[in-house]
Amino acid sequence: MNGGRTSRHFGRILVRAIITLLMVAVLNFFLFRVIPGDPASLLLGGARISVTAEQMKAQRQNWGLDRPLFPDQAVDYLSATLRGDFGYSFKFRGRRVADLIVERLPATIVLVSLAQFIAIVCGVMLGLYAGWRRGGAVDHIATGASLLLYSTPSFWVAMILIVIFSTALGWLPGYGAYSPGVSTRSLDQVLDYLRHLTLPVSAVALGLIGQYVVVARAAMSDVVTEDYMVTARAKGLTGGQMLMRHAFRNAMLPVVTLITLNLGYVVAGAITVEAVFAWPGIGGLTVEALNARDYPVLQGVFLLLGASIVLANLVADLAYGILDPRVRQ
Amino acid sequence: MNKWPFSRRAVVKAMLLGSAAPWVMSSKVFASSSCDDHIVRIAAIAAPDSLNPFATSSSFWPLIFTYDFLVGSDAQLYSDRKGFAKTWSVADDNLTWIFKIWPGLKWSDGRPATARDAAFTYNFLLGSIGKPDELNIGQNSTNGMEQIASVAAIDDETLQIVTKAPTRWLIDNSFLILPEHIWKDISYADARSTFRNDPPLVGTGPMIVREYQQGQFVRFTPNEYFRTGKPATAGMILNLFSTADPIAQGLKSGSLDYALSLTAAQWDDLSKDPDIVVGQVPTEQRNYLAFNTVSGQGKGSTKALQDPVFRDAIGFAIDQKTIVDRAFRGHADPGAGLAMPVAADYYSYLSDIMRRFDLAEAGRRLDAAGYRDTNGDGVREDKEGNSFQLELITGTFATVIEMPIAAVQLVAGWLEKLGIPVSVTQLDSGALTARTVAPADGGGGWDLLVAGSWLSRSPHDILALGSSKQIGVSNSSYWTNDKFDGLLSEVDRTVDLKKSRELVDQAARIIYVEAPYIMLCYPSVLEAHRKDCFKGWGTDAAVSQVSYFPFDRLKPEPTP
Numbered sequence: 001m002n003g004g005r006t007s008r009h010f011g012r013i014l015v016r017a018i019i020t021l022l023m024v025a026v027l028n029f030f031l032f033r034v035i036p037g038d039p040a041s042l043l044l045g046g047a048r049i050s051v052t053a054e055q056m057k058a059q060r061q062n063w064g065l066d067r068p069l070f071p072d073q074a075v076d077y078l079s080a081t082l083r084g085d086f087g088y089s090f091k092f093r094g095r096r097v098a099d100l101i102v103e104r105l106p107a108t109i110v111l112v113s114l115a116q117f118i119a120i121v122c123g124v125m126l127g128l129y130a131g132w133r134r135g136g137a138v139d140h141i142a143t144g145a146s147l148l149l150y151s152t153p154s155f156w157v158a159m160i161l162i163v164i165f166s167t168a169l170g171w172l173p174g175y176g177a178y179s180p181g182v183s184t185r186s187l188d189q190v191l192d193y194l195r196h197l198t199l200p201v202s203a204v205a206l207g208l209i210g211q212y213v214v215v216a217r218a219a220m221s222d223v224v225t226e227d228y229m230v231t232a233r234a235k236g237l238t239g240g241q242m243l244m245r246h247a248f249r250n251a252m253l254p255v256v257t258l259i260t261l262n263l264g265y266v267v268a269g270a271i272t273v274e275a276v277f278a279w280p281g282i283g284g285l286t287v288e289a290l291n292a293r294d295y296p297v298l299q300g301v302f303l304l305l306g307a308s309i310v311l312a313n314l315v316a317d318l319a320y321g322i323l324d325p326r327v328r329q
Numbered sequence: 330m331n332k333w334p335f336s337r338r339a340v341v342k343a344m345l346l347g348s349a350a351p352w353v354m355s356s357k358v359f360a361s362s363s364c365d366d367h368i369v370r371i372a373a374i375a376a377p378d379s380l381n382p383f384a385t386s387s388s389f390w391p392l393i394f395t396y397d398f399l400v401g402s403d404a405q406l407y408s409d410r411k412g413f414a415k416t417w418s419v420a421d422d423n424l425t426w427i428f429k430i431w432p433g434l435k436w437s438d439g440r441p442a443t444a445r446d447a448a449f450t451y452n453f454l455l456g457s458i459g460k461p462d463e464l465n466i467g468q469n470s471t472n473g474m475e476q477i478a479s480v481a482a483i484d485d486e487t488l489q490i491v492t493k494a495p496t497r498w499l500i501d502n503s504f505l506i507l508p509e510h511i512w513k514d515i516s517y518a519d520a521r522s523t524f525r526n527d528p529p530l531v532g533t534g535p536m537i538v539r540e541y542q543q544g545q546f547v548r549f550t551p552n553e554y555f556r557t558g559k560p561a562t563a564g565m566i567l568n569l570f571s572t573a574d575p576i577a578q579g580l581k582s583g584s585l586d587y588a589l590s591l592t593a594a595q596w597d598d599l600s601k602d603p604d605i606v607v608g609q610v611p612t613e614q615r616n617y618l619a620f621n622t623v624s625g626q627g628k629g630s631t632k633a634l635q636d637p638v639f640r641d642a643i644g645f646a647i648d649q650k651t652i653v654d655r656a657f658r659g660h661a662d663p664g665a666g667l668a669m670p671v672a673a674d675y676y677s678y679l680s681d682i683m684r685r686f687d688l689a690e691a692g693r694r695l696d697a698a699g700y701r702d703t704n705g706d707g708v709r710e711d712k713e714g715n716s717f718q719l720e721l722i723t724g725t726f727a728t729v730i731e732m733p734i735a736a737v738q739l740v741a742g743w744l745e746k747l748g749i750p751v752s753v754t755q756l757d758s759g760a761l762t763a764r765t766v767a768p769a770d771g772g773g774g775w776d777l778l779v780a781g782s783w784l785s786r787s788p789h790d791i792l793a794l795g796s797s798k799q800i801g802v803s804n805s806s807y808w809t810n811d812k813f814d815g816l817l818s819e820v821d822r823t824v825d826l827k828k829s830r831e832l833v834d835q836a837a838r839i840i841y842v843e844a845p846y847i848m849l850c851y852p853s854v855l856e857a858h859r860k861d862c863f864k865g866w867g868t869d870a871a872v873s874q875v876s877y878f879p880f881d882r883l884k885p886e887p888t889p
Contacts, residue, residue: 037759038766054472058465062522091387092543093379094522103543159574167582174582175575180540180548180566181368275571280544287571288376288544291727293759 006321013317017310024306028299029077033069039090039293040065063090077299086300091292097300100285105267105304107177108274108281111197112266115204116259122205123212124255130213131220131251132243142213150210155272158203162276165199172198175278200277204270208262215258219251226250257316264312267304364862367563367885371587372576375569380541381526382505383454383467387728391547391567392468394877395437395532396505399428399447399488402786403876405500406673410878411556413447413506413533414488423495423824424478428488435554436508437530437537444482449509451480451490453520462517469504476821495824501787503875506533535560535881545569561884562863580605586862587872591855592731593658599857606860609660609853611671612874614730614783615794616664618647618740618847620776623807627773630719631711633700634776640844641684642694646743647847648686656736660855664848666837667794671851672786674826675833679841691747702748709748717749719776724761729783730852737779740849751777767801778805781852785875788820788833795840808845862886 040059060066067073080087086097127146130139149157166174173179178192223229224247232242267282274283282301289297377388382396397413398404404411414428434442450469457464458471465471476498478491490499508531515524530538533556536549549565568585570576577595579585581602591599591607600607620640621629633639649663665683668675695701695709700717702709708716723737734755741751754775756764761780766772782803784790793803795813816836823829840846854874858866863883866872871879 035759036756036763038763054465058463062466091376091378093381093384093525095525159578162575162578166584167578170582173584174578175568175570175584176545180542180546181366276575278545278568278570278575280542284544284571291376291758292378 009321010318013314013321017314020310021307024310025078025081025303028302028306029074031302032293032295032298035293037293038065039063039295081299081303086303087296089289089294089297091289091294091297097296100297101282101300101304104280104282104285107279108283109266111200111274111279111281112204112270114197115201115208115270116262116266118201118205119208119212120259123209124216126209127213127216127255128220128248128251131217132224132247134221134224139217143217146210146213146217148210149206150214152207153272154203154207154270155276157206158200158273158276161199161203172196174199177280200270200273200279203273203277211262212255212258216251216255219254220247223247223251256319260312260316260319261309262312263315264309267308364886367561367862369562369565369587369863369880369883370568370585371565371880372568372570372579372585372589374571374573374576374590375567376544376571377541377547377569379525380528380530380538381467381520381524382469382507383464383520384522384524386466386468386470389468391538391541391549392505393534393875394536394549394565394567394880395530395534395538396507397533398503398876399506400500401503401876402501403873403878407878410873410876412876413442417500419824424492426490426492426499427483428490430486430488431556432486434533434556436510437532437552437554438508439554440508440510440531441485442508442533443485444488445485446509447488447506448480448482449513450504450507451477453507453512454504455480457517457520460517462521464517464521466521469507473498473502494822496821497787497824497826497829498789498821501785501789503785508532534877536565536877539564555881557881560881563885565880580857580859583859583861585859587856587858589854589856589872591857593660593733593855596660596855596857597658604859604861605857606866607855607857608871609855610872610874611662611669611851611853612730612783613669613671613786613790614781614852615667615669616661616732616736616779616781616849616852617794618643618849619778619780619806620845621773621778621807622845623768623773625768627768627807629774629776631715631717631776632713633711633717636698637843638698639695639700640847641842642691642698642700643744643747643749644684644844644847645687645691645694646747647684647740647849648743649848649850650686652736652739653850656733656739657850657852661850661852664850666841666848667846668791668833668837669786669851672791675786675788675791675830675837677834677837679838682838682841688743688746695747707748708750719744719749719751720754721751721777721779722754722756722761722764722775723779724756725758726761726780726782727758729781730854732779732781736849740777740779765801765805768807770801772801773807779849780805788823788829789817791833792817792820792836794846795836806845808840808843810839810843813839860886 064073088094089097089100092100126142130142133139162174165172173196177196178189229242229246232246271283271286274281275287285297286301289301373390375390377391379385379388380392382392399413400417401412413430415431416429417426419426428447430444430447436442454464454469454471454474455477458474463471476492476494476496478493480490483489492499511531528538528541535552535555537552538547539550540548546569547567551560551562551564553559573590573592573595576585576588577591577599580588580599596607599605620634622635624635653659653661653663662670666677666679668677670676699712700709710716721737721741723732725731737753741753744751764772764775765778782794784793784803793799795808795810796804796817797809797814800807813836816832820829820832823832856872862885864886865879865883867879
């Protein structure tokens with residue numbers, strides 16, 4: 001009986017995710033075409049080049065923009081997307097969108113997942129500790145600093161890091177993913193990549209740490225006032241035992257939700273941070289595609305982003321169902 | 330009892346120190362830049378898309394460092410700057426041009442670069458005309474080729490081009506001359522789209538593209554067969570950015586040698602750094618206030634916009650000097666006529682017909698023309714009795730110098746003082762383009778436009794802003810004038826510089842009086858270079874915005 005209920009619960013979640021994804025795919029097509037702008041004129045170099053109306057017409061024909069939006073372009077897009085074909089980039093002159101995304105995705109995944117990992121470890125630990133020792137020095141400092149970091153735009157943090165560690169101290173490079181000319185597949189290249197990665201990861205992680213500290217502290221603060229904590233103390237458990245056996249596990253529920261949802265943004269990257277550090281990831285690709293009204297690339301990137309967020313929600317739903325049996329019922 | 334001699338805290342400290350070891354051990358960590366490798370590191374806000382000049386017009390940098398123009402504007406202006414041709418001349422018929430190619434010129438792969446390569450490039454374009462895959466979308470395009478009757482290599486050093494009518498376009502255009510042995514087997518269909526021309530490229534320019542990492546950098550190596558000798562630097566790296574802040578910081582830290590696309594505030598800041606030399610390069614860009622002059626589809630909110638007297642009166646309310654001083658912090662020349670100061674052959678301040686900033690005079694002229702505030706509410710009415718409320722759209726078209734919003738605020742402020750309220754709509758380049766295309770293509774519906782246009786300094790491009798053939802493309806005001814079009818057509822068929830100058834002056838006066846545009850200013854590109862690693866930057870228009878100079882002649886500074 002319970003098994004059937006659980007299967008139906010998971011089945012419902014799965015169907016919901018698939019429907020959401022299909023809606024994202026349809027919306028993707030219209031969303032970017034609503035933005036004013038003509039890819040043909042942007043492809044021809046904007047106001048820098050003296051172009052003729054014939055050139056504009058040729059450019060539109062070249063990329064199929066002269067065909068009716070509906071049904072021609074829309075039907076083509078949807079049928080191709082369902083086949084897993086994201087089409088060809090306008091801006092990058094016929095390169096496959098899938099190839100462009102695959103090329104840029106690793107840089108973003110490395111950057112954001114590493115930042116997430118650091119933020120989760122540092123932020124959650126600090127937040128839980130601050131909530132456990134409410135009113136202490138660590139709590140005051142961590143809460144103040146976290147609110148500051150949480151509310152500061154990450155691109156501004158990025159600039160401050162560049163000014164301090166690249167310009168003033170000269171310790172770390174302030175842009176790019178690696179130094180041109182460094183021999184490939186060598187230890188030098190790995191070290192060079194790590195050095196370039198340090199500041200962007202720090203910029204993303206600092207913002208996330210603030211977020212995790214705030215949530216983890218709030219969760220722990222709620223838990224420590226629960227009746228079962230008083231009972232645990234009355235039973236003679238030590239502080240450490242209370243923390244590990246009762247407080248930690250209960251406080252982790254909202255934190256796990258936040259972590260899971262944030263993982264959905266790993267592929268979306270950190271657009272502003274990537275722009276500041278000229279980091280060659282999905283964020284940079286999105287900005288370039290948006291400036292050029294490169295519809296196929298934008299559609300591909302946002303479908304991927306939508307899919308990753310739907311997947312993260314799916315995982316969160318499933319995890320919640322496993323962690324808290326009441327949800328399944 | 331405790332067998333473990335280290336505390337957990339000590340172990341964590343050791344791990345943290347260990348993780349920093351790669352950074353500490355690397356010699357490059359504490360020296361983010363070094364002059365020792367003799368590689369010039371430059372930066373710009375740019376996003377090249379393809380290295381195929383038939384398919385792209387967004388990759389001027391880096392292609393310009395690798396390929397030569399046949400002549401180009403720099404070669405006409407500076408005796409020490411040349412392109413693929415060493416000299417050029419036109420016969421008395423003004424139709425037959427002879428270009429003498431540099432003797433012994435070689436491509437970067439060591440093969441001879443001859444007149445046959447130049448003929449191939451032109452004939453490749455000519456041959457595509459009328460075909461389904463006509464090469465009409467890139468920097469090298471068939472646009473303008475209709476003027477050519479024939480192209481032939483007389484011998485290795487002599488290229489002959491015959492035009493159908495007299496024109497200076499042959500020496501003004503910015504087509505890149507390509508090696509026949511690389512391109513001869515490329516089909517028109519591939520050249521138009523899928524052929525990527527991946528590095529290493531083969532060119533006659535000083536720096537050859539060796540590696541291109543999209544969204545990151547372009548790496549160049551010196552061309553050992555460059556016509557004036559292999560450049561003295563060990564190469565060049567063009568770092569690509571989407572914002573100017575890290576560029577300025579890169580210059581300060583020493584990780585960049587040269588930077589373009591700086592803002593006025595960054596420029597001021599960098600000018601205080603003793604290791605940095607800042608510069609400003611006048612450009613062909615014209616920033617203007619345009620009126621929507623169209624009367625049918627796409628018209629503005631009032632018929633007054635179609636009235637030259639109304640537009641002329643507004644011209645008296647625009648203080649170009651204040652715009653330059655306050656919005657551009659002095660990094661621009663005040664606007665006057667169609668021709669910009671860098672087009673020295675054609676520039677005229679039009680002092681005899683120049684409007685002087687005088688708000689009272691502007692008001693008097695509006696009153697006299699019937700645009701008065703009859704109901705005393707502080708807002709003037711048009712001749713139909715409707716109160717003015719104009720929509721001013723603004724933004725920065727792709728690839729031009731950014732339009733500071735302060736300039737727009739000044740313009741709006743002066744109009745408000747005249748009793749003409751203005752609502753400002755700021756748009757990104759894509760949206761701005763969409764609203765300013767020809768009314769037939771869905772553009773128009775706005776009243777005023779503050780924007781910039783950066784075309785070449787050729788007479789054709791100088792007049793393009795008023796060309797009826799360029800409506801919705803270069804002509805953003807939708808203004809048309811038969812006499813102006815006639816003069817433009819005559820300029821296109823004129824080789825003689827003196828006559829060309831007279832024609833441009835006549836056309837410039839017509840459009841100035843009709844006032845579909847009020848020129849605000851001609852902005853400069855702000856740039857800076859470090860002085861510790863390289864010398865030879867030059868002083869007079871040091872860095873060309875239309876070619877590769879002085880990057881062909883930089884020399885490493887001797888190590889102290």
